[in-house]
Each structure stands twice: as C-alpha cells, then as structure tokens.
Amino acid sequence: MPQPTIVFDFDGTLALGHGPVIAYAKHVGLAAQDPGLVDDARAALERLDAGDGRYRDGYDAVRRVALARGVPETALGPAYLASRQELGTQDAPVSAPVGLRDFLAALAQHALLVLATNAPEIGVDRVLDQAGVTHLLAERHFSIGKPDGLTAVVAQHVTHGPVLAVGDIWMNDLAPAAVLGADTALVGATARSTDADPTMRGSTLADLYGEITSWAATAVTGPTASTGAVHPHGKA
Template sequence: MTREKLLLLDFDGTLCLGDAPVLFYADRVDALLAERGLSRHLVGSSVHEIVSRAFSANSLLVPQIQYDDAGTPLTVGSEATHEDAKAHPVSWPLQDGYQLVQLLARQAGLTDADSGQSFRAARRDLLAHGLENTDVHAPSGASELLAETRRRAVVVLVTNSPAEAFAPWLHALGLSEAFDLVINDARKPLGMPAALESARGAGGDAQARTAADQVLSAGDIWANDLEHVHALGGTTVLIDRFGTGLGTPDHRVEDFDALAQTIDAWSHSAATV
C-alpha cells in the first residue's frame, strides 16, 4: 500500500521526556562558567539551580534573565558570526529548558559554540551515567502509536541531537524500530527545509515524494519544528508545555496524549488529492 502521508516528529520534549537532559546540559554550562571565572554573573545561583526552579514553577521566565531598556533580553538578536549561532540562534521568547540554558550561558559570557559543545558533552554524560538511572522516558503508548501510524504514513524523526551514540537513546525509549528514517544533526531551524526534503523522499518510492499538504509535523518549538511546514501548507501540532501561546499551529496541545489523538485522527483521514 502506498503511504501518501508523512509524519515528522521532534525528539527532545516530544518523544524524549524528562528533565535530566536539560539539567545535565546546565551542569556542563556551570562547569565551563566556573572554569572561565564567569560564575559571578549568576550571583547566588547556578544554571542548574535556576532551571530546576523554572521547571518546578512551570515557567521559563526566571528573574535571572537580564533585559535591556526595551525589555529584550541582553544578547538576543546579536549578530551570528559562526555556524553554531547561525544554526541554533539564541531564542526569544523561550519555549523549552534548553533555550533557557543557552540564554543564561550567553548572558554569563559563553558563546553559542560553547553552548553547543556543552550540549554534546552533556549527551555523553547522560549515556555514561545510564539513561535508565534518570527520568528520561518515552510517552506512554508512543511505540504503539507510531507502529499503527506507519501502516498509513511515513514516519520520520528529525532531531538536533547528534548522530554519535544516538542508538542507545532510541533503545532506552523503546523506539529503535519506530521510524522509516532518522535525521540527526538537523540544525533546526536553519536546517529544517533540507530535513523536510529528505523526509519527503523517505517512503521508498524514488518517483513519489509526499505532497507538502500531506505532511504533519509535531514538536515543542514553533520555529524549529513547525514554522517551515506551516508555510508550505502542511499540518502542525505544537506541544506547548509552558503555555507560551507562540506560533500559529493548527493544533496546540499540552502533552503527548492530546498529540496522539490528533495524529491518530490525521492518519486515518483520507489523503487530499
């Protein structure tokens, strides 16, 4: 049976849940700040402590964020001068914990290249620690939902997570066989157009590419995961954990359970001709 639809899924915050990955990232940033004598810019707190409190309060608008006179956080919108900054610009408004860590790191004096290196090092730390010893987990029913969806649609994972040692993450989450294609190092949002083009040809038929209006993209960051697909006429679902209200998705949901219902209804609907 020809699968005329394409489901794009984000990883962190969508299929990979738990706060440990962000907190391990914060630990690496804290270590680098201490090494360079920059910890003084976060008086009385560490990045780990700030982010932990943000998660407890379910709000990313922590008092440690520094603003200019116009109310814009300092360093946001500064000119990107290297590839890490171009691919992963400092984001505002914030939509997840990773973005909060990056903003705090930049305001304390680190570069986006430093943040990128800290992120990759934190991923290695998590594996060394053992994912089973953290709160990292897949949403309940994710594996079953994706197996059912693949009967009707091509399912592709698009993630900024590095390809290096990524298989253990999928194994730990029970998602090793869940996708037709996994695109790592996607460099979203800059790399999303290229990732979408690769995904549209992942159905196995070299002559058939999924039409843009038959694509559903789901994730927790509007600019990274959804904006490009929305502009092309696809369907978008935003998991808005922190209630930011950002973007103009077709569906805004609070958690994976609501996302699953949307995906199921979409996959069972007739493809538009």
C-alpha cells in the same frame, strides 16, 4: 497512491524531561567553576514549564542563564556535547510519552514516520531503543540545522503526500513545514502560550494520539498538500 508522512522532533517531543538539560547546566557550571549556575537554570526551567515565553526550550533557558552569569559562549558547545554523551543514562534521564511504542506501531500502518532533529546522533538511538521505537522510524535525520534544515526534509516528502510536522518549538519544528503546506502539531510548554496557529496542540505528544492517528488514517482521502489545496485536516 499518496503516502502520508509524519516528521517528529526529538527533544521535548519523543524524549521528555529536563534530565539532559540539567546535565547540560551541570557541565556548563563545571566548566565555568560556577556552582550556582545550576540553581539558576532550574529556576529558569520552572518558568519555562509555567509558560514563560522568553525561552524557546530548556537548552535556550540554560544558555541565557549562563551568558547572564558571564559564561563565555565558547564554553557552551563542549558542555552540550558532554551532556549528550550522558543522554538516556542516570546522569541525563529522559522518559517517553506514555504509550509511545503502541502509538507509533499503529501509526506506522498508515504513515511513514521520520525523525528530524537538531540534536547530534549521540545518545539518541539509546533513548529510542529504550522506548522500543527505533525500528518504527523509517528515517532518522540528525543535526539538520532547523529551521532551515527542516525545509529540505519536509520538501522531500510533501511531493508524495500529506505531511504532518510534530514538535515543541514552532519556529524550528513547525513553521518551515507550514510554509510548504504541511499540517502541524505543537506540543510542550509553548503550546499554551504561543501566538502561532498549529493544526493541533497539546501539553505532550500523548495528548494528541487520537488526533494524529485520525489524521494519518484519513489524510489521503482529499487533495494532498503538494497540490497547494486544503486537505481535510488543515491549511495548504
């Protein structure tokens, strides 16, 4: 019998809040000896939250601010890794979408749950453990190099049944999956402003609990994405 699979992004999807991004900005500012960088980064994040489409996500906003202030590109990687060491601590706090544990626990009865993220493994399991959801994710893939790296993850599962990709950046988290016939769920600030056409969209993952649960419960009742045909909840 076909097996539905749901592939989740991490930052901006399962882990919410600008805490880690502000930590990144602080480390960049320290490395560049530029205390004003953090204030500019906060302003950029406010624009992102308001729907400004110039930034892919918070990390991209900080990167653009830093480069505009003359910070060398070589300083950004070490600052990012330093901020990830703090992920899920008081120095880089995050929150899970409301009701995430119960949602994933119910969802796991109908679908295989997979994590696929560009982030390194550093700190991620700490956040997942805090949310009580680590054991519900059948696979966890780190530093996969989206968008190209997502193709391999989705291709592995789309031959076994319908796939739904969930994330906050269309080009990274969803577009490669859509090419392979997967359904897509776009969350976050760009869900309001994008010109893309995801299967479903919401301000946060919690807004889509009902739609995703319905998808998982009924996705295998029609032709699967691997046949190239349209199944009841989206486009092939």
